[in-house]
Amino acid sequence: MARKSSRDRMTNEINAGAMADIAFLLLIFFLVTTTIVEDRGILVRLPPWSDEEPDITQLNERNVFSILVNAQNQLLVRGEPARVSDLRERAKEFIMNPLDDPTLAESPRRAIISLKNDRGTNYQTYLEIYNEIMGAYNELRDDLSRQLFGSIYENLNVDQRREIREEIPMIISEAEPTEFGDEG
Numbered sequence: 001m002a003r004k005s006s007r008d009r010m011t012n013e014i015n016a017g018a019m020a021d022i023a024f025l026l027l028i029f030f031l032v033t034t035t036i037v038e039d040r041g042i043l044v045r046l047p048p049w050s051d052e053e054p055d056i057t058q059l060n061e062r063n064v065f066s067i068l069v070n071a072q073n074q075l076l077v078r079g080e081p082a083r084v085s086d087l088r089e090r091a092k093e094f095i096m097n098p099l100d101d102p103t104l105a106e107s108p109r110r111a112i113i114s115l116k117n118d119r120g121t122n123y124q125t126y127l128e129i130y131n132e133i134m135g136a137y138n139e140l141r142d143d144l145s146r147q148l149f150g151s152i153y154e155n156l157n158v159d160q161r162r163e164i165r166e167e168i169p170m171i172i173s174e175a176e177p178t179e180f181g182d183e184g
Contacts, residue, residue: 062103063110065094067129071120075129084128091136095168108140108168116175137170144168 105111
């Protein structure tokens with residue numbers, strides 16, 4: 001039997017094959033267990049895509065609640081300067097028209113909220129405006145659901161919610177933003 005020298009003992013290698021297997025298993029473990037955070041935005045149901053020309057109908061100006069936002073984040077609501085904090089109450093009054101004002105919407109079913117921004121509009125301002133509009137619709141739907149069913153909108157069943165949505169449909173029209181600084 002050949003005698004091993006001390007030099008032969010020192011050249012022992014570490015088996016790296018097991019290390020590669022462990023690294024691969026750890027990689028798979030982290031890929032499987034990691035949750036990917038999705039960006040959340042505004043949930044909006046878009047109209048279906050169509051290749052047909054849109055039907056150009058003339059809207060009764062009284063049924064349109066127009067909101068224009070310029071590059072300096074200033075609001076023009078139905079031709080008058082306004083603040084975001086007043087938007088919810090003005091939208092609710094426009095949609096429901098409790099005093100039967102001839103300058104406000106004929107009915108909640110015909111009320112259209114039109115939102116147009118400048119490309120320079122701050123995203124925070126856009127979100128605040130959108131939240132106020134959504135808040136107005138949510139409050140109106142809650143009020144009607146309390147009158148009809150004695151409960152808030154969120155607690156209603158599917159058929160009851162559908163009935164409320166038919167009475168107060170959320171019709172929001174967003175126009176394409178204008179160029180930076182061009183509020184026209």
